[in-house]
Amino acid sequence: MKIVYIGTYPPRECGIGIFTQSLYQSMVANPDISEVKISQKGQAVEGYVVAMNDHDLDYNYPEEVKFTIRQEHQRDYLKAVKYINLSGADICILEHEFGIFGGQNGMYILPMLHRLEIPLIVTLHTILEKPSYNEKAVLIQICKMAYKIVVMSHKAIEFLITIYKVDKNKIELIEHGVPEIQFDQLESKKGFKLENKKFLLTFGIISRNKGIETVIKALPKVIEKHPEVVYMVLGKTHPNVLHHSGEEYRNYLHLLVKTLNLKDHVVFLNEFIDENELFKYLSASDIYITPYLNEAQITSGTLSYAVGVGSAVISTPYWHATELLDEGRGRLFNFNDSEELSGILLELLGDPEALKEIRKKARDYGKTITWSKSGDKYVELAREVCAVNPQVFTRSETLIDPLLLPSFSLDHIKRLTDDTGIIQHAKFGIPNLKEGYCLDDNARALLMVLMDYQQTKNKQALALAPIYLSYIHYMQNEDGTFRNFLSFSRQFLDEVGSEDSFGRTIWALGYLLGNAPNDAYYQTGKLVFFDAAPNFEKLQSIRGIANTMLGVSYYLKANPNDESMSERLRNLAGKLITHFEANSSDGWQWFEPLLAYDNGILPLALLHAAEMLHEDKITEVALASMNFLTKITLKDGYLSIIGNENWYKKEGERSLFAQQPIDALAMILMYQQAFHLTKDKEYLTKLFSCFMWFLGENDLRMSLFDFETKGCCDGFESYGINRNQGAESSLAYLISYLIVLQAFEEFEEKELLS
Structure with a gap:
């Protein structure tokens, strides 16, 4: 077997x-x-x-x-x-x-x-x-x-x-x-130079719910009568606590010891020791204490070890302790009750026979639960x-297979990023410093690293976030608008950027406000977002409007009671619907008389607005425009993007070349949101087909992803692939990658929890 x-x-x-x-x-x-x-x-x-x-x-x-x-x-x-x-x-x-x-x-x-x-x-x-x-x-x-x-x-x-x-x-x-390890108590005490001490012990991974402060507060009364008492806290801080809060709790305990003048009676051993050494400490202890703060502890390995070695255990009455210490195998005291704990300690330290009886019962029981x-x-x-030979549960394969994806890597993004921001262009895989920086790409970069950190807790992504956020803050004008372009020497190259760049920035900031990794980032993002907010209604470009709607929608997901911002979203959606109604006809369900660039962003914005506002008209236009775009670009089973050479004018011929990654990204985002709203699995098939555009399922049957540099090529022309790997294309690829993983997770959650 x-x-x-x-x-x-x-x-x-x-x-x-x-x-x-x-x-x-x-x-x-x-x-x-x-x-x-x-x-x-x-x-x-x-x-x-x-x-x-x-x-x-x-x-x-x-x-x-x-x-x-x-x-x-x-x-x-x-x-x-x-x-x-x-x-x-x-x-x-x-x-x-x-x-x-x-x-x-x-x-x-x-x-x-x-x-x-x-x-x-x-x-x-x-x-x-x-x-x-x-x-x-x-x-x-x-x-x-x-x-x-x-x-x-x-x-x-x-x-x-x-x-x-x-x-x-x-x-x-x-x-x-419980390990079958036994040591003599007296010999163990001698080994630790504790033979003249009354030794109290708590061990395990340290975090606030362990209630160690309860024991420390109980000690002054005990030490008045038993000055030979020493209390040891044995164990390292929980790694998740360290990751998020550092040694805040341990420092608090040290301060409490100092305040109560217990420095000669409390020892912190900040180590993760092996079982052999641990059992020496357990054997040496006169009393073992588990002072957890609430009953919701169904299993405690530390308690099992203490009983197994034959310790005299005092514990709060959490679930496992009430069972394991039953029938005289230990003593219980109420949660966070230092007074009651003091009384029990004084009672047992003054009655060696009672301690001996508890230890015997614990040791006898421990023999029945050895490993x-x-x-x-x-x-x-x-x-x-x-x-x-039970029948094993089987299920059909998902519509998305993450194992078909190359490994996710920020190598090229780090190559393009310096302490100012992300360089917008590249010569092949090398940053082109002559072209400097732009707001669009730093906004996309902020969005990408926030998504990456939210999904994978990637510290590299989190380290890049303040660079892009500070660039956005630096480029904001006093009236809340933004400049777009900055030279490599940090000279402003325009007074006010495009509405597209404004909208993409609001999108990234809105996402930040809904998914901030810490309060400092949130407060900075909130300041910039609301300084820009008075300009939302002034927007005229439909793509600037659509991108802004995405940012507002992400903000509202975290702040659904902001009625003023909901009304702004409704007004922006109304502008898109007005454009749709003015330009659509039989056979042309679109917002303008041509399909240009970043097309999927328009239905996408309405799909997000539909989720937040629950208005039938918004949903109707969102689905109609999405279906029209699907019919044009996915008719052969793979994504064929409208080329920006001449675009696709109504009743004209569509351009095949100058296809760009941002269009693939917009389609992927659009289908993800459509699945999120409708739960129709067919949208996942379309989403994954669009992602495979990056990896060769396209009109040229050539991959735009560079497996050596980990960057993405800028698109393809009639002559073939444009081998330059600028920020826009590489960020479009990485955001698309993360969306595929999100969609996979959402599908699995729906399937597995239904």
């Missing part, structure tokens, strides 16, 4: 990773002699690990890790499932925790599991009593796909049955395993599932 395990894994510092490794070793490999384990039925067990990476970090994994998945990269999940399906594995065991998988509420794991061609067992480490809609939907889907669901407490079973409506016959209770016993239960569960 060959088992594949999916979860985090050491050396990544994560509690789920320790669990995955312990489970793997207890089921498959003897870590000392590297032999294959034999199940009780005489069946050989082997396996390997698919490890989850965070924030694009790389780890030096042990040899059992055969594949890695970057948390926020959708394509990695699909590559991994193909690897698993071809690896000869018989069964998959998934360690599920919302925070270790990418997408909203860990949704990226769903398409992977739906493509799995072997039975699935899932271990649930978190089961929420009051989940959000998506949290509940994601967990329900995982439970549907799993043949067996392993939980570690009776409360977890109750939640699965009553809240998530899971068939109780699917659920197995296997308690959290060897838990591992055997998992092995037999896996064997039973394989023997049943």
Whole structure:
């Protein structure tokens, strides 16, 4: 029997990773002699690990890790499932925790599991009593796909049955395993030079919900009577907390210790130590404390370890603690109640026999939940599932296959960007400094990096964002309009830019206001956006209007109660509809008497307005103009863009050459929004067809994407590809790429959660 395990894994510092490794070793490999384990039925067990990476970090994994998945990269999940399906594995065991998988509420794991061609067992480490809609939907889907669901407490079973409506016959209770490591308490204390101390301990990944301040506040009363008390907080700050807040919580705890004059009694050991060293500390402790701040903790590995080693545990009454410390195996105190904790500590420190009795009961129970016993239960569960040979859930392939896409790369964009902004033109793949910068491209660049960061948490993208935002701010005039062009020597080259450039800037700023990565960016974007807002009604260019409508729509998605901005959007949509009604006729459902450039942006703007305003007329014109454009440009099954050589005049002939990437981008955005509104899968087919224009599905059958430079060529002419790779074309490609991934995710979400 060959088992594949999916979860985090050491050396990544994560509690789920320790669990995955312990489970793997207890089921498959003897870590000392590297032999294959034999199940009780005489069946050989082997396996390997698919490890989850965070924030694009790389780890030096042990040899059992055969594949890695970057948390926020959708394509990695699909590559991994193909690897698993071809690896000869018989069964998959998934360690599920919302925070270790990418997408909203860990949704990226769903398409992977739906493509799995072997039975699935899932271990649930978190089961929420009051989940959000998506949290509940994601967990329900995982439970549907799993043949067996392993939980570690009776409360977890109750939640699965009553809240998530899971068939109780699917659920197995296997308690959290404990390593079979034992040390003598006195010898351990001597090793840490604590033989004359009363040693209190809390360990684990540190974050605010751990309630360590409750213990610190309880200590002054205890130390008055027991000055020999030392309290150690052992563990590193949670990596997600570090990523977003740094050491704010740890610094607060240090300040609290100083304020209460406890510096000789509280020790912080900011390390992620191995199990052997951890069990020495646990064995040395007189009392182990878990002071979590609320009951919503269905499983605690740290608590299991403490009970397993025979510690005297005092804990708040979170769900796992109330079960594990039952029958005298520990003591409970109320959440955030330092007074009650002080009383229990004083009672137990003054009664060695009571402490000894708690330790004995805990140690006796710990012998029943060792990893060897838990591992055997998992092995037999896996064997039973394989023997049943359950029918595996299968589904049809999606209309979009992200694995057909080249790897996403910002290399060319970084090459074009300096500390002023993004250079607008290039000679082949080399920035053309002579042409300087323009507002359009810096607005597109801001939009692209914000999208990238929102989807993948790419730090490179986030680092570029302030460059483009500061360029936009620099180019704004006092009346809220914008200059467009700036020379390489930072000289203004115009007084007021085009309405197109104005609209594209508002689009990027509106997106920023709806998806700001931090408050500083939001406040700057808000300032520039609202300084520009008085100019919205002055716009005359239909593409300037359309681009502005996109920005207003993104703003309104985050601020739906801004009635003034909703009215502005309604007025702008009215202008487009007026143009449509003035120029359309039988056989020509369009806004002007020609198809020119960036055509898809016009129906796109109305599709966004339709979503925000819910007006039938807007929807009607949006769909009519989109269908007309589709008939002209997708009639042969691939995208044939209107060339800007002579464009396409009503009752004239369309230009084939001088096709440009911004037109492909507009079509892709248009079909994404159409799918978002209608849920018609046919729009995804069209969207993906339009993206493949970049990769050779076009009139010349030549790829515009340069696999060497990672840039996109500027278009194609009658003589062939224009090999220059300026900012406009490369940004159009990258935004299109990100839209394809967004559309794929939206489709998967609709399919999997319906």
